[in-house]
Amino acid sequence: MLLTTFGFFALTGLLVWLHLRSSGGGGGARPSGHVARPSAPCPRCQKPVVVGSTFCPGCGVPLQAFEVVQAKIATGPQTSTGVPKAAVRADMCVGCGTCVAACPEPGAIVLVHKLAVVNDDLCKGHGECVRGCPVGAISVVTGTAVNRVRVPLINANFETSVPGMYIVGELGGRGLIKNAINEGKMAVEHIVQQLEGTEVPPCDEPFVDVAIVGSGPAGLSAGLESMRRHLSCVVIEQGSLSDTVRKYPRHKLLLAEPVQVPLYGDLWIADASKETLLQVWETIVANTGLPVRTGERVTGVARDGAFFRVQTALGSQLARKVVLALGRRGTPRKLDVPGEELDKVFYDIVEMEAFAGKRVLIVGGGDSAIESVLGLINQPDTTVTLSYRGTAWDRVKERNREKLQKAIAAGKLSPMLESHVREIRHDVAVLEVDGETTILPNDFVVVRVGGEAPYAMLERLGVQIVEKEVAARAG
Numbered sequence: 001m002l003l004t005t006f007g008f009f010a011l012t013g014l015l016v017w018l019h020l021r022s023s024g025g026g027g028g029a030r031p032s033g034h035v036a037r038p039s040a041p042c043p044r045c046q047k048p049v050v051v052g053s054t055f056c057p058g059c060g061v062p063l064q065a066f067e068v069v070q071a072k073i074a075t076g077p078q079t080s081t082g083v084p085k086a087a088v089r090a091d092m093c094v095g096c097g098t099c100v101a102a103c104p105e106p107g108a109i110v111l112v113h114k115l116a117v118v119n120d121d122l123c124k125g126h127g128e129c130v131r132g133c134p135v136g137a138i139s140v141v142t143g144t145a146v147n148r149v150r151v152p153l154i155n156a157n158f159e160t161s162v163p164g165m166y167i168v169g170e171l172g173g174r175g176l177i178k179n180a181i182n183e184g185k186m187a188v189e190h191i192v193q194q195l196e197g198t199e200v201p202p203c204d205e206p207f208v209d210v211a212i213v214g215s216g217p218a219g220l221s222a223g224l225e226s227m228r229r230h231l232s233c234v235v236i237e238q239g240s241l242s243d244t245v246r247k248y249p250r251h252k253l254l255l256a257e258p259v260q261v262p263l264y265g266d267l268w269i270a271d272a273s274k275e276t277l278l279q280v281w282e283t284i285v286a287n288t289g290l291p292v293r294t295g296e297r298v299t300g301v302a303r304d305g306a307f308f309r310v311q312t313a314l315g316s317q318l319a320r321k322v323v324l325a326l327g328r329r330g331t332p333r334k335l336d337v338p339g340e341e342l343d344k345v346f347y348d349i350v351e352m353e354a355f356a357g358k359r360v361l362i363v364g365g366g367d368s369a370i371e372s373v374l375g376l377i378n379q380p381d382t383t384v385t386l387s388y389r390g391t392a393w394d395r396v397k398e399r400n401r402e403k404l405q406k407a408i409a410a411g412k413l414s415p416m417l418e419s420h421v422r423e424i425r426h427d428v429a430v431l432e433v434d435g436e437t438t439i440l441p442n443d444f445v446v447v448r449v450g451g452e453a454p455y456a457m458l459e460r461l462g463v464q465i466v467e468k469e470v471a472a473r474a475g
């Protein structure tokens, strides 16, 4: 009996020991319960991050922030073959439906729960949706899961190939308000590290630690983070505070996740209107005293000894570091006529449906003006007039010219060649045609007469622009 009991316990003990040994959980010198999991360094703080994690456990940054920064630089021509199809980046789509209105193939792209979804069987890949998308969330890919995007070359701290000059927000290749806010903060965190312990260079002129160009979510966040970190700063804005958001269609509902804004806290904007977000920004600026100079366009940035000289239409500003938060909409050329400041004047169309049933005057004679016309004439009950100072539509692509001529022949719009807008009022537009004044009843004016694209400005500033291969995710 004693022997049987002893034998039972001895056998059980042996089996338990063998099991623990095989599962790596045995005692001795072996680390208990640890299975080596593959990891890679965080691009920002270099701490190891387990492959597949969405956040860095070291600095707490969402790793998606580096999606474009870390993407491979494309070399040589794109060689993939196959049928071209639209692909939507689900993380960038804002559900505005402009692509649906722009697409000539019914049902090829539809909105499902505020996300554009492509029907591969119906999509012909001609890319009208790509041109229509206001946030660059769509591209046409050919039999490949890779998108080629043209972006400025920046590192994981959002610093460009010009040391001391940073790029944040949509200008760097990633859309959405939350991304812009996060990138603004991250760039300034790096600036703080760079300036810490460095001597302030002697200077006879007033200067700031950080000059921020653009007062969208990225620029405001960079400014607030600078203030929070006790850096002197200024935000310089060509239009009004947060001009891109201000130009969203009226009462546009925002699609956004809560995000931490420096000196404010959690910003809950999901399903708030753009008017609410603007009010929040205005209150934050007023309460914190963040210096924002609106109505001042930055035209250049150049090194000036130990500083940068930020050149504006009204003068210049010295700064130790520069954060460019220009967005991707560029600087549209203006008409310079009375009334152009009214909120019925747009330089881009972001939601065709917002113009349904309205009287719209489009100004311009290039492809962008004609493409706006072609989108608007399909809106129900929209009255479209096209004003161009030239004598013929000879600057546009053949395909656009043909479509325009068909639309004119079908009486879908009123073309006004050799016409000049002289004034914009609340309910009319005043034009001069053949020396005569014409008063046009009008709800909206869309000015599409060119301008400077933001990348043209970056190239002038010496920032390297590259083509990168970013994963294309169909919606």
Ligand SMILES: Cc1cc2nc3c(=O)[nH]c(=O)nc-3n(C[C@H](O)[C@H](O)[C@H](O)COP(=O)(O)OP(=O)(O)OC[C@H]3O[C@@H](n4cnc5c(N)ncnc54)[C@H](O)[C@@H]3O)c2cc1C
Pocket (backbone or CB within 6 Å): 094, 096, 134, 135, 168, 169, 170, 171, 174, 175, 176, 177, 178, 180, 213, 214, 215, 216, 217, 218, 219, 236, 237, 238, 239, 240, 241, 242, 243, 244, 245, 248, 249, 253, 254, 255, 256, 296, 297, 298, 299, 325, 326, 327, 328, 329, 330, 331, 350, 351
């Ligand atoms: C119609 C529409 C709907 C959208 N809906 C959503 C949504 O629901 N949710 C969401 O998360 N995102 C949405 N977005 C995208 C979001 O607005 C952008 O991703 C975000 O505004 C990018 O922020 P940013 O600060 O990088 O650039 P922007 O907000 O574009 O700000 C750039 C600022 O820089 C200024 N600027 C440019 N050049 C100069 C210069 N030379 N000198 C001085 N100032 C200059 C501009 O005037 C502008 O104010 C939408 C975009 C559009 C167009």
